[in-house]
Amino acid sequence: MNPSAEKNPTQAPRDLTFRILRYNQHLPGDKPRVQEYHLQEALGMTIFIALNWIREHQDPTLQFDFVCRAGICGSCGMIVNGEPRLACRTLTRSYENPEITLLPMPVFELIADLSVNTGKDMRRMAERVESWIHDPEQDKIDISALEPAMEPEVAEEIYELERCIECGICLAACGTRRMRKDFLGAAGFMRVARFYKDPRDKRTADDFYEVLGDEHGVFGCMTLLGCEDYCPKQLPHQEQIAFLRRKLAST
Amino acid sequence: MNIIYTDHLVIGGGLAGLRTAIATKERGQDAIIVSLVPAKRSHSAAAQGGMQASLGNSLMGEGDDEDVHFGDTVRGSDWGCDQKVARMFVNTAPKAIRQLAVWGVPWSRVQAGPRHAVINAQTVTLTEKIEAHGLITARDFGGTKKWRTCYTSDGTGHTMLYAMDNRAIQDKIPVHERQEAIALIHEGDVCFGAIVRDLITGKLSAYVAKATTIATGGYGRLYSTTTNALICKGTGAGIALDTGKVALGNMEAVQFHPTAIVPAGILVTEGCRGDGGLLRDVDGYRFMPDYEPEKKELASRDVVSRRMTEHIRKGKGVASPYGYHLWLDITNLGREHIEKNLREVKDICEYFLGIDPAVEWIPVRPTQHYSMGGVRTDENGMAYGLKGLFAVGEAACWDLHGFNRLGGNSVAETVVAGMIVGERVADYIEAHQIDIGTQLVQRFLKQEQEAINRLMARDQGENAWELRNQMQEVMMEHVGIFRNAKDLEAGVEKLKALLVRSQKIAIKTKATGANAELTEALRVPKMIRLALCVAYGALQRTESRGAHAREDFPARDDANWLKRTLAYWKNPGDLLPQLKYEPLNVKEMELPPGFRGYGKANIVEHPDTAARLAEVEQVKAELKEQGRHAIQAKLMPVDLPLRYQDTNERLFRGRT
Ligand SMILES: Cc1cc2nc3c(=O)[nH]c(=O)nc-3n(C[C@H](O)[C@H](O)[C@H](O)COP(=O)(O)OP(=O)(O)OC[C@H]3O[C@@H](n4cnc5c(N)ncnc54)[C@H](O)[C@@H]3O)c2cc1C
Ligand code: SF4
Ligand code: FES
Numbered sequence: 001m002n003p004s005a006e007k008n009p010t011q012a013p014r015d016l017t018f019r020i021l022r023y024n025q026h027l028p029g030d031k032p033r034v035q036e037y038h039l040q041e042a043l044g045m046t047i048f049i050a051l052n053w054i055r056e057h058q059d060p061t062l063q064f065d066f067v068c069r070a071g072i073c074g075s076c077g078m079i080v081n082g083e084p085r086l087a088c089r090t091l092t093r094s095y096e097n098p099e100i101t102l103l104p105m106p107v108f109e110l111i112a113d114l115s116v117n118t119g120k121d122m123r124r125m126a127e128r129v130e131s132w133i134h135d136p137e138q139d140k141i142d143i144s145a146l147e148p149a150m151e152p153e154v155a156e157e158i159y160e161l162e163r164c165i166e167c168g169i170c171l172a173a174c175g176t177r178r179m180r181k182d183f184l185g186a187a188g189f190m191r192v193a194r195f196y197k198d199p200r201d202k203r204t205a206d207d208f209y210e211v212l213g214d215e216h217g218v219f220g221c222m223t224l225l226g227c228e229d230y231c232p233k234q235l236p237h238q239e240q241i242a243f244l245r246r247k248l249a250s251t
Numbered sequence: 252m253n254i255i256y257t258d259h260l261v262i263g264g265g266l267a268g269l270r271t272a273i274a275t276k277e278r279g280q281d282a283i284i285v286s287l288v289p290a291k292r293s294h295s296a297a298a299q300g301g302m303q304a305s306l307g308n309s310l311m312g313e314g315d316d317e318d319v320h321f322g323d324t325v326r327g328s329d330w331g332c333d334q335k336v337a338r339m340f341v342n343t344a345p346k347a348i349r350q351l352a353v354w355g356v357p358w359s360r361v362q363a364g365p366r367h368a369v370i371n372a373q374t375v376t377l378t379e380k381i382e383a384h385g386l387i388t389a390r391d392f393g394g395t396k397k398w399r400t401c402y403t404s405d406g407t408g409h410t411m412l413y414a415m416d417n418r419a420i421q422d423k424i425p426v427h428e429r430q431e432a433i434a435l436i437h438e439g440d441v442c443f444g445a446i447v448r449d450l451i452t453g454k455l456s457a458y459v460a461k462a463t464t465i466a467t468g469g470y471g472r473l474y475s476t477t478t479n480a481l482i483c484k485g486t487g488a489g490i491a492l493d494t495g496k497v498a499l500g501n502m503e504a505v506q507f508h509p510t511a512i513v514p515a516g517i518l519v520t521e522g523c524r525g526d527g528g529l530l531r532d533v534d535g536y537r538f539m540p541d542y543e544p545e546k547k548e549l550a551s552r553d554v555v556s557r558r559m560t561e562h563i564r565k566g567k568g569v570a571s572p573y574g575y576h577l578w579l580d581i582t583n584l585g586r587e588h589i590e591k592n593l594r595e596v597k598d599i600c601e602y603f604l605g606i607d608p609a610v611e612w613i614p615v616r617p618t619q620h621y622s623m624g625g626v627r628t629d630e631n632g633m634a635y636g637l638k639g640l641f642a643v644g645e646a647a648c649w650d651l652h653g654f655n656r657l658g659g660n661s662v663a664e665t666v667v668a669g670m671i672v673g674e675r676v677a678d679y680i681e682a683h684q685i686d687i688g689t690q691l692v693q694r695f696l697k698q699e700q701e702a703i704n705r706l707m708a709r710d711q712g713e714n715a716w717e718l719r720n721q722m723q724e725v726m727m728e729h730v731g732i733f734r735n736a737k738d739l740e741a742g743v744e745k746l747k748a749l750l751v752r753s754q755k756i757a758i759k760t761k762a763t764g765a766n767a768e769l770t771e772a773l774r775v776p777k778m779i780r781l782a783l784c785v786a787y788g789a790l791q792r793t794e795s796r797g798a799h800a801r802e803d804f805p806a807r808d809d810a811n812w813l814k815r816t817l818a819y820w821k822n823p824g825d826l827l828p829q830l831k832y833e834p835l836n837v838k839e840m841e842l843p844p845g846f847r848g849y850g851k852a853n854i855v856e857h858p859d860t861a862a863r864l865a866e867v868e869q870v871k872a873e874l875k876e877q878g879r880h881a882i883q884a885k886l887m888p889v890d891l892p893l894r895y896q897d898t899n900e901r902l903f904r905g906r907t
Contacts, residue, residue, distance in 0.1 A: 026453065026764035043572060044514060044603070056716040060768040061760040068480045071518045071602060072409065072595070073292040089602040111429075111451050112765035119289030119428045123420070132417040133355045144351040144897040144906075147306075150352075150360055151383025158357035159404050162413060166291055200355065 006159065010194045014041045015091060018050065024063060024112035030145050035059075041123040047080065047087040047102070050112075063112040074165030077172060084172040086232045099197075104171035107181075118168040129211050131195070134203045145217070146188045154199065161194035161240065170237065173226030175184045182216045186227030186237045189218055193240040205251045208244075218244045254692055257283045258680050260444050260460035262432045262487055264290030264787040266408075266665035267644025268466030269415040269424075274673020275462075276422045279682050285430040285447050287482050290416045294468050294480040295665065298408025299520040299595050301400035302666075303659035304344040308903050309361050310377050311398035316901065317341040318879055319396055323843060324651065324660060327394045327551050329797035329807060330844045331504070331653025331815070331835075335630055338841065338889045340651050340660075340667050345899040347666040348401055355414040359402055361388040368781040369527025371547065372537075372755060383902055391525040392658045394551035394849075398590065400659040401715060404524055405595040408662055415666075433773060435463065435490050436687075442640035443709045446491070446699045448773075448806045453764035453899040455700055457692045462639050462681045464496065464632075464672075467643040469622035473782045474731075475723035476509050477619040478518035485790045489777030489866045490624045492784070498831070500627030500648030502781065503788035506655060506798045507732050508620030515603045516572035516618050519596045521658045522651065523608040524548040526592065528581035530559065531612065534568040535578075542851055550849040553798040556617035560732050563616075565845075571614065578612035585609070592884040617732055621645070621661060623652045623786070623798065627817055630764045630890070633673030635817070639683065641676050645669040650815065654797025660692065674892035706772055712757030715772040722779050723750050730786045735802045739790040746786055747826045750779045786816040791830055792816065794852075809844050809857035813837065837863050841887035878907065 016039055037054045048069050055062045064087075067075040071089035078087050078091040081101055091099065108116035125131070141148070170186035177183045192208055195201045212218045218241060227237040261272045264286030266439045272282040284290065307315035314685075320341040325332060352358055363384035365376050373757040392400040403410040419426070432445040436457060444459040467487025472478025491497040509530070511518050524530075529537050530548055542558040543550040550558075560579055562568070568575030581589060581596070589597055593608075600608045626642035628649050634640040640728045644665040649672075651664050671851070727744025753776040760768040794808035795801045813835045818828040837843060837859035844860050846852045867886060880898060898906040 013266075024765055026451075026766070027760075027762035030762075033255050046515075046603070055767070056720075060714075060716075060758070060760070063765050063767055067288050067292050067482055068294070068297055069515075071598065073288075073294075073296050073480065075288065075292050091602070099467070110763070115274045116453075117429075117763065119292070122289065122291070123426070123428075126417065130421075132421040133353070138353055141353050142897075143346040143353070145349075145900065147349045147352050148355075151385055152360040152362045152388075155357040155360045156404065159359075159410065162357060162410055163406060164410070165296075166289075170845055195586060198355065198357075200353070211273050246686065 015099045016041050016180035017099045018048065018054065019099065020062070020076070020114065021103045022113050023110070026112065041092055045092045047090045047092065048076065049232060050092060051087070058175045064114040067144055072165060074118070077105050077118065077167045079105060079171045079172070084169040084230050086167060086169070105179055106166060108148070108168060118166065121168065121171070122166040122187070124198070125184065125191070128184065129188050129191050131191050133198065135200060147227045150199070158194060158198050161190055161197065162234070164190050164235060165233060167232060169230050170227035174218060175224040175226065175228040180216065180220065182193050183220055184217055186231070189235065189244055190235055193244055196244070205247050209248050209251045212244060212248055218248060252693060252696060253454065254689070255283065255456055256685070257460050258457065258462065259676060260428055260458045260463045261466055261841060262283070262445060262464065262468030263293070263646065264426050265295040265466060265468055265644060266412055266415055266662060267291035267646070267669050268464065270666050271464050271466060271643050271673040272424050272607035272670020273419055273422055273678060274669060275677045275680065276424050277404060278677040282531070282679060283458065284424060284573055285421070285432060285530065285586050286426055286428055287431055287450065287500060289428045290419065290426050291412055291592040293412060294411045294483055295458070295662065295829055296409045297480060298519070298662045299405050300392065300522045301402035301407045301659045302348060302411065302663045303392070303395070303399050303401055303657065304401055304663060305341065305397070306345055306348065306387055306389065306401065307592055308383045309388045309398060310379050311391065312389050312902060314796045315397035317899070318883070320344065320399060321407055322659060323395045325657055325842045325881055326847045327657040327660070327822060328653025329655055329847060330809070330813065331425055331501070333630070333650035334842065335841050335889050336649050336651050338883070338887060339630070339671060339891055340664060340843050342372050342891065343667045343670060343895050344663045347663065347670060347897060351414055351666065352387065352409060354418050355486055356410045356696065357403055357434065358387040359404055361386050372527065372529060372583065386902065390522060391549065391701040392521055393524070393555065394657045401758055402522070403901070404591070405520070405522070405593055411662060411666070431770065432487065432490055434695060434699050436492055436692060437494055437496065437637055438691055440496070440636070440638055442637040443685070443691070446695050448766070450770060451764050453766060455696055457696050459685060459687060459692060461683050461685050462641060462676045463640040464676060465626055465640070465646050466644045467646045470781055471619050472524040473726050473785065475720070475727045476516050477621070478508055478516055484774055484778055485622070485781045486777050488625050488656050489781055491634060491640070491642070492820045493777065493778060494637065494820070495819065495821050497640065498627040498635040498819055500624055500650060501654070501788070501816050502624035503792055503799055503816060504623035504654045504797065505785060506552055506621035506623060507556040507617040508552055509559055509617050510579050510615040511618035512599065512604060513571060513576040513614045513616050517599050518604055518620070519579060519613060519615065520593070521600060523579060523581050523596060525854060526588065527584055528579055529577040531563060531580050531584070533569045534567070538562050538567065546849045551655055551847070552620070553800070555852040556732055557800055559617050569614065574799055576616040577616045580612045581608050582612070583782045612881060622657055623654060623656055624648050631675040632668060633675070639679065641672055643672050654799055670895060671892060703769070703773070706758060706769065707761070708754065712755040715756050715758065715775050718749055718753050718756070719771065720747065720776050722782055725749070726785070731826050731907045733800050733802050734789050736790065742786045743783065743790060746779060746783050750776065750783065780820055787827055788816045788818060788830060799822060806853045806855050808855040809860065810855045813844065814855050840888060841867070841883065843867060
């Protein structure tokens with residue numbers, strides 16, 4: 001028998017209260033306010049399920065973003081009871097208190113209600129750190145020939161750092177970014193570390209210094225480490241920031 | 252009036268759209284991508300399992316090549332695919348994966364020396380050769396003769412999409428995010444671009460282009476239980492259908508994946524079974540070997556999904572508040588393997604089920620997964636019905652997959668199609684000028700704006716979400732894994748009624764922009780029309796082929812049904828699509844129809860099959876000395892873009 005068979009949780013349903021910050025600039029006369037919604041908790045309910053239920057049954061005007069609803073696309077960052085989280089993979093039962101407050105992530109341009117424009121900032125980040133392999137010979141490689149070999153551990157190490165889903169949670173959790181809008185932030189540092197460690201990328205420490213060397217880069221970080229605490233992919237931010245500082249300090 | 256001009260308008264920023272845009276941009280043309288979401292959030296990111304390409308580097312892939320991949324793909328499709336497309340695809344897939352390696356994908360690599368693997372529930376030791384060390388490795392996937400599915404740990408789609416989008420950023424291709432194409436601009440038999448709605452401001456723009464490519468992904472959200480992302484609503488195919496001119500191909504060919512978790516519908520990758528995971532029933536019994544003694548858990552998806560459904564019907568399912576399910580057991584793979592190679596699976600179990608898959612079984616059931624049908628195109632990716640309109644990726648019916656696609660062939664298709672079709676689009680752009688008056692553009696803009704205004708003005712009427720939910724239930728119940736005339740007929744009638752109701756949607760949200768209710772209201776009638784194409788096509792197809800399983804017509808009927816369904820929506824007021832059929836030519840097939848080697852052998856033979864089989868054998872015998880490339884070229888010549896014509900090199904084999 002399945003070892004987990006008897007563990008099926010059969011909770012008595014709770015009444016949940018959602019307090020949601022509402023504001024839609026595209027609705028003439030709309031003003032920021034907190035709106036309350038009530039619903040009954042269901043088995044396996046996530047904030048994704050709850051918000052859709054509210055929208056489809058109580059209030060069609062509510063705006064929020066979900067795409068994959070599986071914790072992989074990075075669309076659904078929001079502030080849940082004071083902490084930035086991926087709403088799609090946050091189970092309501094993980095909160096003992098049945099009152100849940102939802103706010104849009106700060107730092108990003110507000111679209112409406114819980115929807116913010118993370119994509120725009122992430123494209124800017126990618127352009128700024130030149131988030132691609134730099135190799136002038138790249139396009140001369142014959143793609144019909146055997147591929148150049150790579151050590152398996154190197155491939156794994158790169159993948160480890162590439163797991164960022166650009167959700168922006170690290171930026172929403174970053175004290176430095178809140179003060180300085182041009183501060184690159186953890187997602188950008190992680191991207192640089194990813195290319196730094198990639199032997200296919202021919203950029204040198206000097207090249208990366210150009211991107212990261214000023215106060216908006218890795219030396220501007222105040223090491224508050226909200227990024228490390230909240231990154232849903234548990235990326236090793238502290239370690240990589242230290243790594244980049246070490247490398248760039250010696251250039 | 253906002254008009255944006257470009258050479259190439261690409262609708263969709265997933266793998267397929269990005270790769271096609273890159274192809275034309277690298278030929279010196281400009282391209283603009285419009286996408287509902289930032290490109291990196293496209294559904295392509297969800298592919299965990301891998302990408303098929305016959306590199307043959309790893310031990311269990313030795314002996315693999317384009318021909319073996321071709322055979323697997325055609326058999327997988329249940330002979331429904333376009334074999335020329337399949338041939339172009341298998342020849343180009345190794346190049347695609349190697350190019351992505353150059354562009355930054357950290358493909359998992361072969362580690363020389365011994366390692367443990369679980370094959371058929373037995374732990375075995377595989378010793379990888381020293382020469383293969385550091386080359387791209389591969390894993391086992393359903394329906395393949397060799398281990399051919401290349402992967403990046405558990406994040407294949409993510410790393411592919413990131414590398415591809417990064418390349419697009421490097422190439423300075425603009426991605427206009429949070430934009431939805433809601434209509435194509437066309438006149439006569441030419442497409443001139445699309446009307447696009449800004450999902451933030453609500454404003455409409457006209458994108459006028461020499462060539463337009465639809466790369467909008469699948470239509471999984473026509474079903475209530477699906478592994479697909481919320482944005483996989485098929486609206487790209489919808490706007491093509493709405494022209495009344497473009498055909499959608501094989502819309503009834505819908506794949507169900509055997510293992511999505513219950514209730515969330517989130518996929519756990521086929522890699523679980525590929526790596527040695529087992530399916531168990533309510534008694535903990537491993538049932539697949541009873542049904543499929545050879546391939547067991549790794550028969551193709553359509554077969555495994557049906558066997559699971561059959562088994563549940565026999566009373567062997569596990570009851571839950573969300574209906575019956577079965578168990579996926581990966582505990583035998585060990586914690587280390589799960590935490591390294593199947594970490595996404597572990598995360599999903601933890602976050603969405605609250606279980607630890609290293610010690611507990613995962614509740615799974617077959618769930619809608621992949622849309623084989625889509626905008627019907629020719630070999631060059633150009634849509635039937637409108638010049639200058641192309642389609643690639645899951646949105647297209649290029650027809651690589653026929654009636655069932657193999658796992659790992661889909662992300663491979665997106666990239667390969669982007670490469671091949673991208674070249675054809677560039678050729679087309681070079682040969683054509685935009686010749687269009689602003690009046691035409693204005694007419695289309697006005698038509699769409701007025702439709703929106705009417706919706707906004709209606710105070711009382713139907714609720715968009717309610718209609719959508721009802722449609723999804725109808726599809727699940729009537730047009731699911733097993734189909735029959737009675738259920739399908741009832742389903743079609745229900746959908747027709749929903750389509751009528753969808754003309755009277757009213758919305759409560761009066762915001763001009765950032766209005767999810769309005770956005771949904773604009774999509775729902777399109778989705779119901781697509782659903783009708785699926786359901787009506789399924790009703791008419793009185794045979795079983797691949798994923799299309801008719802209980803009342805269990806045989807694969809090559810004599811009558813070796814043909815592709817083409818669905819047209821001739822008039823906006825119609826309640827049903829017009830169906831036409833396009834025969835597949837057995838006389839041109841490199842691999843004439845036969846038994847797939849799994850599932851049930853129940854085939855009504857095509858009259859040309861025997862003769863073609865004999866012919867193929869004869870050619871093989873005659874050209875034996877000249878090798879497989881010569882034989883292939885003789886049997887079924889294909890026309891690849893020049894830059895992709897080289898033969899592929901393999902370890903120990905060179906370019907033979
Ligand atoms: C959970 C899951 C796992 C999978 N795993 C694998 C695997 O391991 N191997 C494999 O080969 N395949 C796998 N697949 C299938 C594969 O991922 C998809 O078929 C493939 O990624 C589709 O890519 P695409 O570029 O065609 O579309 P998508 O990646 O879906 O992109 C569609 C794009 O179109 C945009 N769009 C849609 N409609 C509009 C519109 N009207 N206007 C503007 N933009 C629009 C979207 O914003 C998006 O950018 C998996 C699928 C799922 C659901
Ligand atoms: S680093 Fe982590 S928190 Fe920041 S964007 Fe990436 S995944 Fe999100
Ligand atoms: S919706 Fe994709 S991460 Fe939450």
